[in-house]
Amino acid sequence: MGRFAFPRLSPWATAGVDGLAILAFTIAGVVSHRGALPPSALAEDTLPLLGGWFVAAVVFGLYGRRTWRAFLLTWAVGIPLGVLVRAGMLGRLDEPRQLAFLVTTLVLSLAFVLAARALVALAYRGKVMTPRRANEARKT
Numbered sequence: 001m002g003r004f005a006f007p008r009l010s011p012w013a014t015a016g017v018d019g020l021a022i023l024a025f026t027i028a029g030v031v032s033h034r035g036a037l038p039p040s041a042l043a044e045d046t047l048p049l050l051g052g053w054f055v056a057a058v059v060f061g062l063y064g065r066r067t068w069r070a071f072l073l074t075w076a077v078g079i080p081l082g083v084l085v086r087a088g089m090l091g092r093l094d095e096p097r098q099l100a101f102l103v104t105t106l107v108l109s110l111a112f113v114l115a116a117r118a119l120v121a122l123a124y125r126g127k128v129m130t131p132r133r134a135n136e137a138r139k140t
Contacts, residue, residue, distance in 0.1 A: 009124060011063035014117075015054070021116035022049050025109050044090065049109065052082025079109050 009017075026046040031037055056078030057063060062070045083102045087093045 009120065011066075014066075015057070015063055017116050017120050018053065018057075018113055019050055021113040022046065022053060022109060024116070025049075025105075025112040029108075044086065048086035048089065049079065049082035049105070052080070052085060053078040056081060075106075075110055075113070079106050 023046055026042060026049060027037065030041045030045055034041060053074065056074040057070075060070045060073040060077070062074045080102060083098070083105055084093075087095070087098050087101075092098055
């Protein structure tokens with residue numbers, strides 16, 4: 001399916017982008033449902049999802065291979081794994097609404113991670129005007 005490349009971005013930096021995207025997703029979710037950002041709620045949502053994502057990333061070699069296949073497998077296994085761990089931690093394994101949470105989390109986490117990667121890819125392709133580039137352009 002081709003490379004999922006980030007010019008000049010190391011595997012660690014790519015993992016950081018993915019982690020920040022998942023964090024942003026969970027912050028948006030917690031705030032939208034609670035109207036606030038309690039640290040305990042943020043931790044109970046973020047940590048299982050990050051754990052599931054990065055376990056799957058290691059298993060499928062996401063940051064070594066950098067292919068669409070590795071990315072999609074990481075997403076398709078890691079996010080449900082995180083949702084399952086979260087439901088278990090909260091004692092909600094038998095709640096029917098966990099299916100809705102899983103579907104929502106799958107769709108929105110994918111959107112957040114792809115959007116974050118796209119923004120970084122744009123920035124590294126020189127299509128985003130950074131303050132430094134703006135200053136250099138003014139000098140000429």
